[in-house]
Ligand SMILES: *[C@@H]1O[C@H](CO)[C@@H](O)[C@H](O)[C@H]1NC(C)=O
Ligand SMILES: *[C@@H]1O[C@H](CO)[C@@H](O)[C@H](O)[C@H]1NC(C)=O
């Protein structure tokens with residue numbers, strides 16, 4: 001492909017500089033090389049287009065899913081409700097959970113654990129302002145004192161030393177939206193307790209980044225994509241409309257071009273699909289999300305997410321140059337707005353997890369997760385013949401139980417006072433468990 005690889009272009013010069021400085025002045029270089037991430041939320045209204053449908057449902061408040069994406073150029077921040085929750089989806093069980101251990105790591109509950117988090121906002125210097133909840137004024141700390149307990153076994157705590165040994169000489173990339181980046185930021189904090197990462201590349205918007213751990217020859221990458229496949233906002237007379245065209249059969253080359261170089265890809269997606277979208281395939285419109293046109297098939301968000309993911313996974317399966325890559329799907333990360341949605345004063349000020357019995361097994365979040373797991377299973381079975389490995393980080397259920405883990409009002413929202421972030425996750429916080437899962441699944445995959 002003609003566009004060159006992100007790392008090859010950018011790695012060398014900056015890495016040399018940072019490495020040399022690292023040797024000379026370890027404390028100085030961290031302030032120079034570890035660029036502070038300062039992300040701001042900017043909310044735009046959807047523009048002149050007609051008001052978006054809000055669907056009532058049994059539990060409208062919890063189901064509201066916003067698209068607050070912490071990017072400086074973000075456009076539409078739209079809250080919608082999943083369209084149809086008449087059908088109670090059944091949980092689809094992944095056929096194979098990775099390796100010979102049979103225990104389902106993702107079925108369990110939260111138990112108190114006074115050990116707290118493995119890092120603080122002092123020991124991790126790369127926490128973005130918007131996720132540094134304590135710095136932004138959050139006072140309760142109990143939400144750090146919980147551990148995930150799978151019903152049938154234990155989930156080992158993240159071990160940074162062990163993890164860095166496992167990924168020695170490897171490249172791991174997160175592919176997705178700002179929640180995907182949130183996971184990367186959590187992993188970065190965990191790993192930085194053992195080796196100070198070097199910031200070797202950052203694009204102007206901080207969407208694509210590369211970090212190096214030179215002592216372990218490990219590269220951590222985040223690759224931005226809204227839909228996994230190509231998608232663009234419709235413009236009318238030079239202004240945005242809030243309506244998108246998404247091309248199911250055109251996988252977004254911005255992330256696929258780096259695929260042959262990667263050992264691990266953690267793929268996730270969904271939040272951008274909660275908006276009016278026309279789905280295109282082979283040059284035809286094959287459906288639309290949040291639309292009302294007699295001649296176009298209306299699709300659920302979960303169907304659209306499944307179509308795009310299926311297409312991305314198929315691409316990976318067919319990629320001849322991507323022999324060694326292990327693909328991990330991180331399932332849908334739920335938001336927790338209460339008493340409204342993001343622009344109607346919705347908040348998330350709980351300070352404790354909820355129990356298993358509080359979770360509605362027919363919730364639309366789990367429906368979305370099911371659509372993702374279904375595609376992953378299809379890819380996994382196809383991949384077996386080709387020697388490709390696909391695994392799942394099935395975090396949806398665990399995170400549904402963590403309404404207490406979001407920044408809420410504490411995300412440093414200078415420009416957006418009164419709005420709450422109930423989508424992303426505080427650092428440190430319950431999102432750190434995603435790396436516990438990651439490590440356990442990687443260990444099973446390699447064994
Ligand atoms: C860490 O959090 C405390 C509050 O718990 C806050 O006062 C402090 O400014 C934060 N420090 C950094 C470096 O973020
Ligand atoms: C570092 O890892 C890369 C693969 O990512 C490998 O090609 C290279 O030889 C390794 N370098 C060292 C010094 O081990």
Ligand SMILES: *[C@@H]1O[C@H](CO)[C@@H](O)[C@H](O)[C@H]1NC(C)=O
Nearest residue numbers: 048049235236237238239241
């Ligand atoms: C676009 O601009 C033209 C000329 O300024 C105008 O006639 C037309 O109505 C505009 N279209 C829309 C959809 O606003």
Ligand SMILES: *[C@@H]1O[C@H](CO)[C@@H](O)[C@H](O)[C@H]1NC(C)=O
Nearest residue numbers: 284285286287293294295296
């Ligand atoms: C659906 O019908 C409208 C007008 O009735 C037309 O503008 C649109 O292009 C049609 N869409 C498709 C996919 O045929």
Ligand SMILES: *[C@@H]1O[C@H](CO)[C@@H](O)[C@H](O)[C@H]1NC(C)=O
Nearest residue numbers: 338339345346347348349350
């Ligand atoms: C949480 O927010 C609601 C209003 O949205 C408020 O009534 C309640 O007191 C808040 N709880 C805490 C613990 O701040």
